[in-house]
Amino acid sequence: MTRLDEAFFHRPCLEVARELVGKLLVVNGSCLRISETEAYCGEGDTACHAHKGRTPRTEVLYAKAGTVYVYLCYGIHWLLNIVTGEQEQPEAVLIRACLEAPGPGRLTKALGITGKYNRSSVLDSQDLWIGDDGFRCEVETDKRVGIGYASQEDQNRLWRFKLKP
DNA sequence: TTAGTGATATCC
């Protein structure tokens, strides 16, 4: 299995999101097949956390590709994202589910991912990285969920990618 | 369908 390098993540987040489906998320020795992702593409995307600009929380989104963005949602759940694209561009891919753990909150709970992974990098971390074992699959697109605050236009974008069973 | 949870942003 090969580890995905900076060249993989240093591309538009839509491409990265689509290709991350079917890859392996490796955390503390466990491998899980990524089955669902969503793309959040910059300040122009009203669903992106950083669309209103830079804050201490969204600062990580402006870091270089491969940086991990973990944040707490609803006071309970840690959600795992990986920064993509150009540095200074707030683009990221949300890892929404793996085959073994449906749901972004359950995923991080199952893997023991917490805020301590925030700002680490899948390019050089020993505990958290993405692997490619040559697995290929069909990917289907869908509308993003849980972003009722975004513009109607952005809600209708097919920026959610799922592994076709 | 509803409650629960706590960091963040936004308002005094």
Add this chain to the structure above:
DNA sequence: GATATCACTAAA
């Protein structure tokens, strides 16, 4: 300093 919001889950 206070409160409204939120990319979710579990229990019913």
